[in-house]
Amino acid sequence: MSSVQEDVERTVERVARESYGRLVAFLSSHTSDLASAEDALGDALLAALTTWPRNGVPQGPEAWLLTSARNRIVDHVRHQQVVSASEQTMRLLREHASQGQTATEFPDERLKLLFVCAHPAIDSSVHTPLMLQTVLGLDAARIAQAFLTSPAAMSQRLVRAKAKIKDGGIRFEVPQQRELPPRLDAVLEAIYAAFGIGWDEIAGIDQHGRDLAEEAIWLARVLLKLMPEQNEARGLLSLMLHCEARRAARRGTDGRYIPLSEQDPQLWSLPLIKEAERYLAEASRQRQAGRFQLEAAIQSVHAERARSGRTEWLAIVVFYEQLLRMCPTVGTRTGYAAALAEVNGAQAGLAALDTIPTETVRSYQPYWAVRAHLLQRLGKADEARKAFDWAIGLTEDPAIRRFLLEKRG
Amino acid sequence: MQFAMLIYESPEAFDSRKNGESDPYLGAWRAYYRTVVDAGIYVGGNPLDVPDTGTTVRIKDGKRLVQDGPYADTKEQLAGFMIVDVPSLDAALEWAARCPAAAVGALEVRLIAHETHRRIAG
Numbered sequence: 022m023s024s025v026q027e028d029v030e031r032t033v034e035r036v037a038r039e040s041y042g043r044l045v046a047f048l049s050s051h052t053s054d055l056a057s058a059e060d061a062l063g064d065a066l067l068a069a070l071t072t073w074p075r076n077g078v079p080q081g082p083e084a085w086l087l088t089s090a091r092n093r094i095v096d097h098v099r100h101q102q103v104v105s106a107s108e109q110t111m112r113l114l115r116e117h118a119s120q121g122q123t124a125t126e127f128p129d130e131r132l133k134l135l136f137v138c139a140h141p142a143i144d145s146s147v148h149t150p151l152m153l154q155t156v157l158g159l160d161a162a163r164i165a166q167a168f169l170t171s172p173a174a175m176s177q178r179l180v181r182a183k184a185k186i187k188d189g190g191i192r193f194e195v196p197q198q199r200e201l202p203p204r205l206d207a208v209l210e211a212i213y214a215a216f217g218i219g220w221d222e223i224a225g226i227d228q229h230g231r232d233l234a235e236e237a238i239w240l241a242r243v244l245l246k247l248m249p250e251q252n253e254a255r256g257l258l259s260l261m262l263h264c265e266a267r268r269a270a271r272r273g274t275d276g277r278y279i280p281l282s283e284q285d286p287q288l289w290s291l292p293l294i295k296e297a298e299r300y301l302a303e304a305s306r307q308r309q310a311g312r313f314q315l316e317a318a319i320q321s322v323h324a325e326r327a328r329s330g331r332t333e334w335l336a337i338v339v340f341y342e343q344l345l346r347m348c349p350t351v352g353t354r355t356g357y358a359a360a361l362a363e364v365n366g367a368q369a370g371l372a373a374l375d376t377i378p379t380e381t382v383r384s385y386q387p388y389w390a391v392r393a394h395l396l397q398r399l400g401k402a403d404e405a406r407k408a409f410d411w412a413i414g415l416t417e418d419p420a421i422r423r424f425l426l427e428k429r430g
Numbered sequence: 431m432q433f434a435m436l437i438y439e440s441p442e443a444f445d446s447r448k449n450g451e452s453d454p455y456l457g458a459w460r461a462y463y464r465t466v467v468d469a470g471i472y473v474g475g476n477p478l479d480v481p482d483t484g485t486t487v488r489i490k491d492g493k494r495l496v497q498d499g500p501y502a503d504t505k506e507q508l509a510g511f512m513i514v515d516v517p518s519l520d521a522a523l524e525w526a527a528r529c530p531a532a533a534v535g536a537l538e539v540r541l542i543a544h545e546t547h548r549r550i551a552g
Contacts, residue, residue: 169523230527383469413458414465419533426457 029073036082037066042156046130048090050193055155055183065089132247133193139207140191147182148211157236167231209257212240218264220352223282223359225390230417234265255304256313262297263320266290278420286327294324315344334363351381359391367398386415432515432542433522439509439535444480458530475512506535
């Protein structure tokens with residue numbers, strides 16, 4: 022491959038990575054037609070790969086892609102000879118076309134796109150895949166892998182969701198103040214669902230193997246940039262950065278799993294912790310604790326061990342108590358029980374676990390890992406082994422499986 | 431919905447069958463099996479003997495062809511199967527991902543063809 026071709030490919034890749042979501046959002050914001058916008062942008066990216074090596078990379082590559090994609094949409098609309106609604110689109114597109122070409126001159130509509138992806142009319146299991154595809158440009162096969170579903174099924178779900186957005190005329194808009202809180206929650210949830218780690222404490226980890234931490238953090242940064250007044254967005258970003266900071270410490274040199282309580286704080290990323298702390302401090306100034314701020318606060322207490330050498334479990338219990346009032350999920354209740362055991366003893370932790378309805382914990386691995394750990398501490402060997410078996414049987418990650426097998430003995 | 435989980439293992443995983451009772455792969459399988467049974471989704475299944483012990487039979491041009499060894503000449507070989515009853519393919523994939531063999535081989539998840547069975551068995 023010639024070096025020109027390589028340069029061009031790198032540029033296309035970079036522009037696609039940085040601008041994909043902005044371009045899709047802008048191209049679809051007036052039509053609610055995500056599929057056409059993505060197709061047009063895909064064509065434009067392909068055209069760039071053949072045109073740019075010949076004519077050189079344009080000064081504003083983003084604007085070039087926008088013009089090229091827009092022309093394709095206009096051609097397509099003309100071809101279909103669709104009137105009314107499309108008329109307006111064409112007029113808007115033409116207007117934008119005449120208003121100069123620099124990349125910074127088209128509005129950033131990604132916030133509206135995020136709200137569309139997590140719209141209540143769209144099945145909540147598709148919110149995150151839709152965001153990953155339309156805002157970040159991930160392909161369906163990669164998303165399917167992250168969500169452990171078949172690529173064909175994932176493609177189908179995405180196509181169906183986009184058809185619903187277009188046919189249902191779901192509008193690209195930021196919700197009114199009145200309906201903002203629940204709508205924002207859905208966006209935050211969808212971003213968090215890409216992250217892949219729900220819970221990571223003394224004896225286990227709730228890891229979905231998503232491997233999309235980087236993407237989730239990127240989305241949270243986009244959201245915070247577009248809604249700087251939303252402290253829960255800050256809380257979410259802080260939470261994810263805290264968990265991400267511990268990535269290197271979660272595995273030993275031989276690949277073995279190391280639970281949080283046994284991690285060497287030296288291996289935690291200080292810059293990430295600092296950044297996480299900064300967002301949490303900014304958020305807490307407003308004194309409106311939300312779910313993600315509380316979860317970030319818990320992680321912040323854990324991070325404190327890097328400085329103090331100890332974990333302030335009582336503070337964690339207090340944060341969990343607040344969190345339980347807000348969202349008593351099985352993850353929160355398990356985390357609370359684990360923290361309570363550190364303060365009031367294993368028996369208290371076990372009692373807290375016992376209050377969780379059995380049917381909700383059957384396939385929740387961290388519950389069984391914590392239960393096994395507490396039973397073992399109480400010397401109830403037989404019951405502990407049974408709980409360990411459940412935890413092991415529900416584990417996907419071989420390193421965590423090995424860790425639990427060794428603990429079980 | 432009933433799914434067959436066809437379990438493929440590497441030669442190393444097959445070799446580990448010779449190890450003693452404390453073998454971690456065996457331990458992981460024991461826990462996994464118990465969890466699948468306790469979860470109430472287990473319909474049936476069995477491990478298979480090592481691939482070398484397989485014998486492949488076909489009739490070609492009216493003649494019997496008998497070969498030593500497994501049907502497919504691949505590195506990872508069919509090691510066993512498990513039939514589970516779960517609500518969806520996604521649920522079946524989740525259980526497949528938890529199987530210890532998924533980390534050292536692969537699992538193929540396929541729906542049981544009840545309709546074909548009905549046409550055959552009547």
